[in-house]
Amino acid sequence: MIKPMKTLQIHLPENEGVQRVCPSPLFTERYLPIPLTELIGREKEVDTICALLQQPATRLLTLTGAGGVGKTHLALHVAHEMSLMFADGICFVSLASVNSVDQVLPAIASAFDLPSSQFTLRHIQTLLHERNCLLLLDNFEHIAGAAPQLKRLLSASPQSKILVTSRTILRLQGEQEFYVKPLPMLELSPLPSYEELARMPAVSLFVRRARTAHPEFELTRENALTIAQICNRLDGLPLALELAALRIKLFTPYGLLERLEKRISFLTEGPCDAPERHQSLRKTIEWSYHALNQEEQRLFRHLSIFAGSYSLHAIEAICGANNKYEATLLDTLSSLLNQSLLYRERSATQKEYRFTMLEAVREYASECLQNSEEKEEVAQAHAEYYLSLTQIMEFKNDREETLQWIRREFENLRSSFSWFLSSQEREQALRMRILELHSPQAQAICFLVMGAILATQKRYIWAIRLWGKARALTKEREEHIKSRPYEWLRSILGDNPSYAQMLETIQMQFDERDLATAWTEGESLSPKQLLAKPESSMVHTSSAPSEKETVPYFQRLTPREREVLRLLTLGLSSAVIARQLFVSLTTVNSHVRTIYNKLGVSSRSAATRYALEHHLV
Structure with missing residues (x-):
């Protein structure tokens, strides 16, 4: 509802001049932009934020989150929902083009149509005094040094509130933070129905944005699963989904999925009216990286060595082992959390937080690590740490605890063993240490992870033999387990959609006889035989035969x-x-x-x- 204009009387202090009367800008609708696209999949967030703003104790609410997560869009939607709550209106101030702390107050004053002579804190305080309004400040992260000025504004206007969008918290007393997460990831194992996929917010967002570039594009039963995989590959990050959807003019969904191995190089050419740092995925992450200090940048690079999620203990062991940090590791880690480059999740046991990066962010951090001189040192520390965890599991007698540990650490185990396999010296060290282990869940864990590594390299026969050996070692401990080989593998690997797909591919490429032969061979071979350099027939299955082979x-x-x-x-x-x-x-x-x-x-x-x-x- 558009309220009528009225006259606002501003009483300036004596040393500021005489009383002035100016038209109030607080009631014109133009101060709150109307989003050009609808908000998808954020109903719960809108309800929560609105409830927070209605609490008397909430004076300053900061929406934080990674670049491209949709903070501005969400804040505008909330503001429209809350328009009737604030008698004196809502004012939107875009700070995207503000380059210094000194320009913040002039930007706010300009939004209220104050003359340039009144672009001061005192004038704005006087304007807001005893007013019931909401000030929405968008893109505050790059001028966070101006945060104390917001506290002074609130102190002068006890009935007003400020809603801020920022990649980093403002660190002010009384600040309420709301972390905006990406859209939910899709559970693809077991495969959901077409109807379930169509209802997922990330899929809906992708399809609707794709139609703006390709009006004939439709979600179908044939492409729904591929689109869901695209959404997962992009972590449900709205900016990434929108940039990917624009590529639908050039690629089918399957072709698009194949290109997303390099997200940050592929997802470019966003809307030209967006700030430069929001026009491509790389620029969005790059801007956040350059805003870090030297110690934060170093830790950011080092954390990219992890795959999946990881514990605080792992971070301290790998990233804090070299004593190169001038600031404390915990302070630097907290700073990355506060700047939305890292986020935490609960572990399956609910006993500790685990940390992770969005995959696009990790890809950029990994590029930075590759371009530094730190890669080998950090990779070695990572591999040795997870190998030491494998040795510790030798003394665990709880099968369920061990399986949970495998699922929780699987990506990092795979990454560390892959590094050992790719390093000639480390491969020999790995073999010696595995052979020294006396516990069968410990050797089984090693064979299981190594098999997964080899399968991703399409060394299927070798992988199946290693899995067969892992299963045999498990049988020695629990003879009552009667599950068939692939049922057993899926019980361990099937929670991860990529490995579920890998197992399906293997099962489709081999008939039952070949599968059984490789599996049985693996059960009968000794660990030393399995770990020895394999003959060529154990390496690849989908390659052309050698020149000596005569089989058509x-x-x-x-x-x-x-x-x-x-x-x-x-x-x-x-x-x-x-x-x-x-x-x-x-x-x-x-x-x-x-x-x-x-x-x-x-x-x-x-x-x-x-x-x-x-x-x-």
């Missing part, structure tokens, strides 16, 4: 690949094939690429011609 290409196709090839020759699309075989589109496309490699072709028509000529269908 098409005879190397698995039964599932032959089935996919048959459907390809019928002219069916990958999406239709996925529906007929009850597998994901990603799996079908993986089969298609493998078929192309084995047949030595590069197109559907060439694969069809080859299949017909060799009577494969």
